[in-house]
Amino acid sequence: NVNTARSYQVNWSSSSGVALNLFLGTSTYAGISVPAPVNQWVHFAATYDSATSTINIFTNGVLAASTPNDAGGSPLNGQRLRQTTLPLTFGFAPSFANTYFNGSIDEVRIWNFARSGAEISRDFHARLAGTEPGLVGYWQFDGGTVTDLTTNANNGSLVGGAQIVAITGADIP
Numbered sequence: 001n002v003n004t005a006r007s008y009q010v011n012w013s014s015s016s017g018v019a020l021n022l023f024l025g026t027s028t029y030a031g032i033s034v035p036a037p038v039n040q041w042v043h044f045a046a047t048y049d050s051a052t053s054t055i056n057i058f059t060n061g062v063l064a065a066s067t068p069n070d071a072g073g074s075p076l077n078g079q080r081l082r083q084t085t086l087p088l089t090f091g092f093a094p095s096f097a098n099t100y101f102n103g104s105i106d107e108v109r110i111w112n113f114a115r116s117g118a119e120i121s122r123d124f125h126a127r128l129a130g131t132e133p134g135l136v137g138y139w140q141f142d143g144g145t146v147t148d149l150t151t152n153a154n155n156g157s158l159v160g161g162a163q164i165v166a167i168t169g170a171d172i173p
Contacts, residue, residue, distance in 0.1 A: 034064040043124040049114035061121035110137035
């Protein structure tokens, strides 16, 4: 039985900044947010550690916010986020009308474990090979394509007017 509700969502808004929200079923279970500067490249990493039931957000490799995941009355620890039939999207929330991100996104990485602060700090400024253990999705958005550089080959497509544009200077902080 595959749940069609979201399992997780990383989003940005001008009022709340960058947020990680976890879901069970159709309700928000827990979340955390940090301020997001505008008009500058910033690396955000969001993790959920099931061993400690903790949600973390890192900004440019430094822990910016952390909270125990008990917003739903009991920790998520021991429960499994459900699969979803919703597509993985960057810059758009399909559940909400007209929610397009107005900005630039680059170097999106999805891991199948909660990376440590030391790992995030060490790697946030580097391009990856795509073969790192636990890396399940990696999109650089270079060369006009949305190619997943891992062996999972979850290649994407540009929709809704999205485009890949050349960045002058370094596009990695």
